[in-house]
Amino acid sequence: MEGSDSLEQSGSDQPESQRRRQLDRLGREEAFYQFVNNLSDEDYRLMRDNNLLGTPGEVTEDELFSRLQQIKDGPEQQNNTPSAENAEDPVEPPENSEDPAGGDSLLDWLNTVRRTGNTTRTGHRGNQSWRAVSQTNPNSGDFRFSLEISVNRNLAEQQAAAEGEQEVPEEARGEASGEAGGEASQEAGGEASRGAGGEASREAGGEASREAGGEASREAGGEASREAGGEASREAGGEASGEAEGGASGEARVEASGEARVEASGEAPGEASEESPEVVPDVAPEMALEMASEVQEPVVNAEPPVPMETEVVEEPVVEELAVIVEPEPELEEVVSQEILGEPPSPLAAPLVQPPLSPSPRRGQRRARSRSPEPRRTRARTARSRSPLNLDQLDGLHNPHHVLSSQGPISANAPTVPQVEGSSRTRQHVLSRQSTSDSDVQPSRAGAEPVPDVQNVTSQEGEAASGEGGAAGRRPPTIMLDLQVRRVRPGEYRQRDSIASRTRSRSQNSNNTFLYESERGGFRRTFSRSERAGVRTYVSTIRIPIRRISDAGLGEATSMALQSMIRQIMTGFGELGYLMDSDSDSSDSNRGANTPADLAEALNNTDTTPAAAPAADVDVEPPMAAGVRARTAETDVDESLATAPPASGGRARSRPPISLEEPGSLPFLRLAHFFLLNDDDEDQPQGLTKEQIDNLSMRNFGESDALKTCSVCITEYAEGNKLRKLPCSHEYHVHCIDRWLSENSTCPICRRAVLVSANRESVV
Amino acid sequence: MQRASRLKRELQMLSTEPPPGITCWQTEEKIDDLQAQIVGGTETPYEGGLFSLEIKVPERYPFEPPKIRFLTPIYHPNIDTSGRICHDALKLPPKGAWRPSLNISTVLTSIQLLMAEPNPDDPLMADISSEFKYNKPLFTEKAKKWTQEHAVQKNMGVVDGNKENTPVQKASSRKREAFGAQQHAEEPAKKTCL
Numbered sequence: 001m002e003g004s005d006s007l008e009q010s011g012s013d014q015p016e017s018q019r020r021r022q023l024d025r026l027g028r029e030e031a032f033y034q035f036v037n038n039l040s041d042e043d044y045r046l047m048r049d050n051n052l053l054g055t056p057g058e059v060t061e062d063e064l065f066s067r068l069q070q071i072k073d074g075p076e077q078q079n080n081t082p083s084a085e086n087a088e089d090p091v092e093p094p095e096n097s098e099d100p101a102g103g104d105s106l107l108d109w110l111n112t113v114r115r116t117g118n119t120t121r122t123g124h125r126g127n128q129s130w131r132a133v134s135q136t137n138p139n140s141g142d143f144r145f146s147l148e149i150s151v152n153r154n155l156a157e158q159q160a161a162a163e164g165e166q167e168v169p170e171e172a173r174g175e176a177s178g179e180a181g182g183e184a185s186q187e188a189g190g191e192a193s194r195g196a197g198g199e200a201s202r203e204a205g206g207e208a209s210r211e212a213g214g215e216a217s218r219e220a221g222g223e224a225s226r227e228a229g230g231e232a233s234r235e236a237g238g239e240a241s242g243e244a245e246g247g248a249s250g251e252a253r254v255e256a257s258g259e260a261r262v263e264a265s266g267e268a269p270g271e272a273s274e275e276s277p278e279v280v281p282d283v284a285p286e287m288a289l290e291m292a293s294e295v296q297e298p299v300v301n302a303e304p305p306v307p308m309e310t311e312v313v314e315e316p317v318v319e320e321l322a323v324i325v326e327p328e329p330e331l332e333e334v335v336s337q338e339i340l341g342e343p344p345s346p347l348a349a350p351l352v353q354p355p356l357s358p359s360p361r362r363g364q365r366r367a368r369s370r371s372p373e374p375r376r377t378r379a380r381t382a383r384s385r386s387p388l389n390l391d392q393l394d395g396l397h398n399p400h401h402v403l404s405s406q407g408p409i410s411a412n413a414p415t416v417p418q419v420e421g422s423s424r425t426r427q428h429v430l431s432r433q434s435t436s437d438s439d440v441q442p443s444r445a446g447a448e449p450v451p452d453v454q455n456v457t458s459q460e461g462e463a464a465s466g467e468g469g470a471a472g473r474r475p476p477t478i479m480l481d482l483q484v485r486r487v488r489p490g491e492y493r494q495r496d497s498i499a500s501r502t503r504s505r506s507q508n509s510n511n512t513f514l515y516e517s518e519r520g521g522f523r524r525t526f527s528r529s530e531r532a533g534v535r536t537y538v539s540t541i542r543i544p545i546r547r548i549s550d551a552g553l554g555e556a557t558s559m560a561l562q563s564m565i566r567q568i569m570t571g572f573g574e575l576g577y578l579m580d581s582d583s584d585s586s587d588s589n590r591g592a593n594t595p596a597d598l599a600e601a602l603n604n605t606d607t608t609p610a611a612a613p614a615a616d617v618d619v620e621p622p623m624a625a626g627v628r629a630r631t632a633e634t635d636v637d638e639s640l641a642t643a644p645p646a647s648g649g650r651a652r653s654r655p656p657i658s659l660e661e662p663g664s665l666p667f668l669r670l671a672h673f674f675l676l677n678d679d680d681e682d683q684p685q686g687l688t689k690e691q692i693d694n695l696s697m698r699n700f701g702e703s704d705a706l707k708t709c710s711v712c713i714t715e716y717a718e719g720n721k722l723r724k725l726p727c728s729h730e731y732h733v734h735c736i737d738r739w740l741s742e743n744s745t746c747p748i749c750r751r752a753v754l755v756s757a758n759r760e761s762v763v
Numbered sequence: 764m765q766r767a768s769r770l771k772r773e774l775q776m777l778s779t780e781p782p783p784g785i786t787c788w789q790t791e792e793k794i795d796d797l798q799a800q801i802v803g804g805t806e807t808p809y810e811g812g813l814f815s816l817e818i819k820v821p822e823r824y825p826f827e828p829p830k831i832r833f834l835t836p837i838y839h840p841n842i843d844t845s846g847r848i849c850h851d852a853l854k855l856p857p858k859g860a861w862r863p864s865l866n867i868s869t870v871l872t873s874i875q876l877l878m879a880e881p882n883p884d885d886p887l888m889a890d891i892s893s894e895f896k897y898n899k900p901l902f903t904e905k906a907k908k909w910t911q912e913h914a915v916q917k918n919m920g921v922v923d924g925n926k927e928n929t930p931v932q933k934a935s936s937r938k939r940e941a942f943g944a945q946q947h948a949e950e951p952a953k954k955t956c957l
Contacts, residue, residue, distance in 0.1 A: 018793065710864035
């Protein structure tokens with residue numbers, strides 16, 4: 001004692017204040033326990049899961065109470081809308097306000113995110129433009145961020161072709177009419193994805209309109225294009241349309257997950273396209289788009305309103321980070337083309353073919369995203385993409401379409417791809433669940449049925465390719481979707497299911513490679529498949545974020561998110577390398593660039609944050625953040641090679657942001673790629689919330705003998721909630737829950753709480 | 764977490780019924796900074812010595828183990844020159860065995876036990892460990908020597924001596940450790956017992 005005193009003299013002044021502080025803290029701790037004990041089970045769980053309880057003594061009871069109210073308010077809304085998504089969407093529109101802070105760092109952004117909302121930001125640099133959309137689902141607190149970067153390679157060409165596209169591809173496009181749509185669509189897509197179709201559409205519409213509006217997407221497009229309302233959706237979907245200069249190819253793309261984007265690149269001409277769009281919309285908007293594209297004329301963008309995507313949030317994805325890179329480059333291939341092409345062909349008749357079979361195809365593709373039914377299907381299946389097969393099938397069914405499409409496509413495709421050389425990275429949230437796409441038209445429905453896993457991928461690829469091809473001119477676009485979700489009980493299972501899905505998918509493919517590594521909760525899966533000339537790379541990274549929550553509110557979380565994002569980016573980079581090495585294509589640059597771009601994009605863009613609940617990243621800690629990124633690139637190696645424009649290929653890459661010279665980048669081999677995984681550190685494994693909740697709980701009663709919680713060394717008081725572990729040891733619920741969130745053994749006997757859960761921790 | 768209230772209780776217990784041979788007190792008014800002294804066990808090379816330790820209680824205590832370090836130099840296979848202790852109870856699972864049902868008192872007791880019975884199979888100081896295993900007499904001799912040099916009050920009354928010496932030792936050892944800490948900071952993980 002004395003020793004301490006002597007040492008402390010220097011600090012002697014502080015004792016008073018410190019003592020006071022400690023007293024305050026003790027008082028707050030008491031209040032905390034009281035508060036916790038008075039909470040109902042649901043409230044307790046709610047607060048715990050949202051990490052709102054914080055540390056005893058740090059927060060006042062009032063604060064806790066207000067937090068509880070807040071969180072409760074949020075959820076209620078959600079409840080109201082079973083289809084949470086829908087709810088979200090609505091919200092989004094209003095919020096769409098764009099956040100200006102393009103330059104904000106991601107971190108800043110994350111830190112500022114507080115409210116639910118959706119935001120969209122766009123910007124461009126040189127020949128690249130980016131658009132970031134953030135959406136938050138108030139209900140679920142899921143947060144989603146999508147970023148799309150497009151680079152115009154052949155600006156000149158494109159411009160020439162379609163003015164809209166020109167420089168800032170996306171934006172340009174938007175301007176160009178169709179494009180606007182495109183962008184919008186993307187965003188819309190993203191948003192849409194979440195929202196039910198309807199919502200999606202709205203949003204899309206809303207966004208589209210805004211953006212578009214700004215850009216005139218519509219105008220461009222058409223003008224006519226769309227009818228407004230519908231349009232929006234279409235636009236959204238169709239935004240793409242704008243792009244196509246050339247022709248239009250519409251890209252219809254559905255992003256797998258929720259986002260379905262249809263991009264129809266219509267050429268500027270747009271003329272009539274609109275009409276088609278309309279038609280399309282009904283039937284298969286997307287198709288229409290595509291068709292349009294084929295036609296090249298104007299874009300039709302029919303993109304149906306369907307908001308395709310919608311996928312959304314609900315998916316299980318949660319804690320995982322999945323980066324899917326699907327570069328499917330080579331449009332050239334017939335198959336892909338077909339798929340893509342098909343639509344186009346029909347398009348050829350720019351008109352409305354869409355509705356018909358063609359539409360189906362697309363519908364399928366798109367449908368996935370859009371059509372409600374499809375969505376569901378997809379959702380289950382997995383991505384919306386599955387459609388590939390379907391498409392093919394469809395193709396069969398509609399031979400003519402196919403044929404036509406092929407013809408055109410092939411023709412186009414090759415060229416187009418080259419020309420554009422666009423590479424697109426799309427990250428979708430895999431969430432296939434797309435919920436709603438009410439829009440979906442029949443055609444889609446048809447398509448949906450087929451969801452093959454592989455297909456999915458391929459589809460995407462195709463889609464991409466399609467885009468590439470169709471859009472041909474479309475500037476390379478990189479899309480990144482990040483989804484952050486809260487972890488909910490049972491989600492882990494989903495995660496597993498996702499994993500399996502991925503696996504199966506790859507297996508099916510003719511040529512597939514699957515690598516999987518897992519380490520300390522960090523799991524990475526990489527698979528590559530080749531089908532019909534379309535190569536698909538899928539990298540899935542799962543990071544349990546649950547732990548992050550423990551770290552604390554705010555900063556910690558955002559940091560965690562940041563690191564996750566960084567990892568994703570890294571993943572892209574790696575993938576890029578892989579791709580490069582694999583293809584040896586001149587595009588290598590592309591790959592490299594892409595990642596870089598993304599990274600930059602992230603930095604630059606600010607996404608908008610959205611999310612309310614989610615927004616509270618801090619709070620959310622518990623939530624798992626699922627980030628899924630999917631990148632789909634369409635590369636046309638050949639095309640590139642051929643390509644047109646050499647400039648195009650390279651240009652793009654460079655233009656984007658030349659972070660590093662391709663050359664400087666070391667080629668990563670698969671081995672390296674995987675080795676990286678080993679760096680992940682092991683982390684203690686805790687139980688999931690679900691597992692914890694499954695443990696028995698009771699209230700301490702008078703009759704019980706006096707006992708003390710060995711975690712807090714406090715005797716139980718009547719009314720205290722106790723949790724009893726399988727080993728019969730009891731603790732305060734709030735004490736043991738925290739321990740179990742990171743560990744899996746009983747604090748007293750060290751027996752594993754879950755037989756299967758014990759790992760090394762069981763000593 | 765429950766750190767404040769729990770520490771308060773722990774300190775009460777430590778003052779009312781401290782484990783034999785162990786004393787622990789709060790440094791200044793800081794709740795997260797404790798000091799402890801462990802008396803070298805009889806029939807051990809540390810007999811007659813009084814070893815000071817520094818205890819830092821992390822924010823997340825008791826979900827994280829307290830950080831304990833010897834301030835007094837000690838010649839021991841599981842304690843390095845900067846006073847860091849290789850002991851599983853001081854680490855979180857899965858590598859360690861810390862659990863919230865442990866407390867400062869029990870951890871100090873286990874450290875006391877570790878002093879009496881080094882664990883050469885999980886060494887932090889390889890040289891000392893092999894010496895302990897293969898040349899025990901030499902080890903014992905050195906350990907005693909260190910104890911005499913650093914942990915024994917050479918003068919009078921144990922009580923007074925303690926009061927005065929402890930601070931001094933701490934001061935000196937702290938400097939030393941500061942260096943050590945810097946060096947080790949860079950490779951913290953590696954230093955743990957292997």
